[in-house]
Amino acid sequence: MILAAAAALFAERGYAATSIRDIGEKVGLLGGSLYHYIKSKDALFIRVHDHALHTAETAIRAAIAEIGEPAEQLACACRVLLAIQLDPDSLTMPLMNDFRAVPDAVRAKLIERRDAFEALFADLVGKVRLPAGTDPQLYRILLLSTINSAGNWFRPGRLSLDEVARQILKIYAVQ
Numbered sequence: 001m002i003l004a005a006a007a008a009l010f011a012e013r014g015y016a017a018t019s020i021r022d023i024g025e026k027v028g029l030l031g032g033s034l035y036h037y038i039k040s041k042d043a044l045f046i047r048v049h050d051h052a053l054h055t056a057e058t059a060i061r062a063a064i065a066e067i068g069e070p071a072e073q074l075a076c077a078c079r080v081l082l083a084i085q086l087d088p089d090s091l092t093m094p095l096m097n098d099f100r101a102v103p104d105a106v107r108a109k110l111i112e113r114r115d116a117f118e119a120l121f122a123d124l125v126g127k128v129r130l131p132a133g134t135d136p137q138l139y140r141i142l143l144l145s146t147i148n149s150a151g152n153w154f155r156p157g158r159l160s161l162d163e164v165a166r167q168i169l170k171i172y173a174v175q
Contacts, residue, residue: 002027002037007048007091015045015098042106049110052091053117056084060120070127077124078147079165085150086161118144131173143172 005026009018020041024034038044063080064073084090099110118140125140146168154164 002034002044003048003051006044007051010045010048010098011091015101042103045102046106046109046113048091050113053113056081057117057120059084064124070124071129074121074124074128075165075169077121078143078169079162081144081147082150082165082168083161085148086154134173139172143168146172 002023006018006023009022009026013022018041020034020038023041023044024030024032027034029037038047060077060080064076067073067076099107102110121140121144122137125136125143130136130139150164159167
């Protein structure tokens with residue numbers, strides 16, 4: 001309950017504009033009483049971020065579990081992540097947008113967890129045949145940057161989510 005309330009407030013107001021008092025009010029506790037359940041606002045933000053990435057990683061791993069072909073695994077992982085990024089209830093975009101607003105120590109923890117999440121994509125990219133001379137690390141970074149920013153540019157109506165995913169994968173030479 002506290003995690004969900006904090007996530008909603010961080011998504012709505014941002015890290016800097018959300019206080020422990022705000023979170024406490026949302027769950028019906030005094031700000032001071034909330035410290036019985038959490039260590040700090042920073043620790044809570046990290047937990048919310050970790051939960052969002054864990055949820056995304058679990059969904060991706062479940063979706064690709066029965067797929068044997070590496071290119072199909074990567075394509076499926078990209079479609080799942082795109083769906084997560086375009087879900088209006090997803091917390092990944094608001095959390096990513098606040099990345100620079102957090103203290104350096106918090107950012108370091110977020111980067112550590114993000115890197116662990118991206119290892120899944122590094123593994124998937126490492127298994128596919130990329131066009132000759134393509135740097136796999138840069139490929140992964142650009143692919144994930146495109147998908148992770150979809151909430152900023154995608155507008156429903158012209159193309160469906162699956163069509164956008166196919167176009168992204170076509171551009172990045174995964175078919």
